[in-house]
Amino acid sequence: MPLLYYWRGDNYARDLDFGVAYHLNQANPLLHEVELGDSLWAFTRRRDGVYVLAAELVASAKTLNPKGYRYGPYRLWGDLRRSRYFRADGQPDITMLIRRLSVRAGADVLGRAFQGHAAVRRLTEADHQLLAVYAAEMPLEPRARLVPEERLEALLLAGDEAAVAVLIRDEAPGLAAERRRYLTTEAIRRDRQHVEALRALYDGRCQICEWAPRARYGADICEGHHVRWLSRGGQDDLSNMVLICPNHHRVLHRVDAPFDFAAGGFQVGQASELLALVRHDIAA
Numbered sequence: 001m002p003l004l005y006y007w008r009g010d011n012y013a014r015d016l017d018f019g020v021a022y023h024l025n026q027a028n029p030l031l032h033e034v035e036l037g038d039s040l041w042a043f044t045r046r047r048d049g050v051y052v053l054a055a056e057l058v059a060s061a062k063t064l065n066p067k068g069y070r071y072g073p074y075r076l077w078g079d080l081r082r083s084r085y086f087r088a089d090g091q092p093d094i095t096m097l098i099r100r101l102s103v104r105a106g107a108d109v110l111g112r113a114f115q116g117h118a119a120v121r122r123l124t125e126a127d128h129q130l131l132a133v134y135a136a137e138m139p140l141e142p143r144a145r146l147v148p149e150e151r152l153e154a155l156l157l158a159g160d161e162a163a164v165a166v167l168i169r170d171e172a173p174g175l176a177a178e179r180r181r182y183l184t185t186e187a188i189r190r191d192r193q194h195v196e197a198l199r200a201l202y203d204g205r206c207q208i209c210e211w212a213p214r215a216r217y218g219a220d221i222c223e224g225h226h227v228r229w230l231s232r233g234g235q236d237d238l239s240n241m242v243l244i245c246p247n248h249h250r251v252l253h254r255v256d257a258p259f260d261f262a263a264g265g266f267q268v269g270q271a272s273e274l275l276a277l278v279r280h281d282i283a284a
Contacts, residue, residue: 002039002128003030004103004121006114007054009045012088019179019233020144022083023258024057025065027072028117032062040076041123041131043094051098051110052091053135055144058082061267063260066283077258085144086135097134101127142174147231150253152183156191156236157224164188172231179231187236194236195224198243198280206245207277208265213245223249227259227284240284248273259284 005024015021024031024040034040036059044054057078065073095110103121107113114121123131147168155163165184168175199222204214206222213221224241225248228234244252251257257266257273259282265274 001033001035002041002123002125003034004098004101004123004127005040005042006111006119007042007044008111008119009047012044012054013047015233016085016141016143017176017178018182019176019229019231020085020141020146021228021232022057022078022080022146023075023232025069025071025075026120027074028120029074030117030120030122031072031074031076033122034059034062034076036060036062039128039132040078041128043098044088045111046088046091050091050093051095052088053086053094053131053138054088055085056083056131056135060256061258063258063267064262066261075258077256080146080256084135085141087139087141091138094134097130101130103127143176145172145174146229147172147175147183149226149229149231150250152230153191153224153226156183156187156230157195159188159192161188175231179233183230187230190236191224194238194241195243197238198224198241201279202243202277205243205277206248207242207275208244208248208273210276211245221246225249225252227282234284239281242275242282 038059040057042055043051045051059076060079061077063075065075099105102124105113148171151167168180199220204220204222205212213219222243222245225244226234227240234240252266255268257268259266263272265272
């Protein structure tokens, strides 16, 4: 079942500035009714008051947030290869198209029909096809490009500021200035000390499989993994990090495994990798 989501203009602008997340949070359980592989279409209001299509997230996972999470307990993740953020500038007003859909949107100002829980609506397959045709040739938002996170984390751990700047320039030239500034200034200075703190807290052991290279080989091999990627708005903070072995680290990045707070671990396809060792709070 596809969904329609009204993305408040201020939240949309902030997410673009601080790192598009390719996921959405909501208090409405309807967010989790979407089937994996179906689309959540998001529209927003531009600063000039024009309503435009913002994104199509093709659902890849559904997880639960920590209790009391300010944006609601339900989180929907978009497939990185199939999801799209659209360039808002230059788009025509989408108001009449939204009113042609099966959803009820009778308010004089379109956004007023999508307040609170009503920000998420069910769509029919015909609605979905109408939006897909509308968006077929729409330009993509350059600020939504992501930096390859495995390479980024390795460079941050090495403290190689110049290499981080080159990676961002080559792989994500449209990255928002605020996220670029954060990655090349704050994150580059802080990453090493956080990883060392995790290694001390867990005696160098993987929090998932409990592999203990320090005890066996006298070497620290386990790595810090950012639960919410740095390029997706995550912070370089212990509450956004876990210590895991290189094998688990590669798997979590390659399959873009989201963290489910109810389960206490990462979703890896239809399976899960739960944290066996938890000695610090995780609140990504």
